[in-house]
Amino acid sequence: MIYIKRFIDKVSLMESRQNKDLVMPMVDARGLRDELAKILVDQYDTRKEQKDAVIQVEVKGGSFT
Numbered sequence: 001m002i003y004i005k006r007f008i009d010k011v012s013l014m015e016s017r018q019n020k021d022l023v024m025p026m027v028d029a030r031g032l033r034d035e036l037a038k039i040l041v042d043q044y045d046t047r048k049e050q051k052d053a054v055i056q057v058e059v060k061g062g063s064f065t
Contacts, residue, residue, distance in 0.1 A: 003031035 006028060014022050024032075 001035055003028055003035050007032050
């Protein structure tokens with residue numbers, strides 16, 4: 001996640017200098033895009049697996065009738 005870290009660091013630096021614009025090289029932009037896409041795909045897959053999971057609940061009252 002190096003490109004995400006670089007982006008966060010650049011934004012923090014620009015904020016401290018009170019700049020309004022952030023310019024980044026295309027290599028960094030592509031890397032950031034790819035890392036964010038990977039995170040989104042992982043999250044989507046995780047949620048899909050959770051939805052497909054079957055949850056079974058069994059309640060026993062012991063000898064209570």
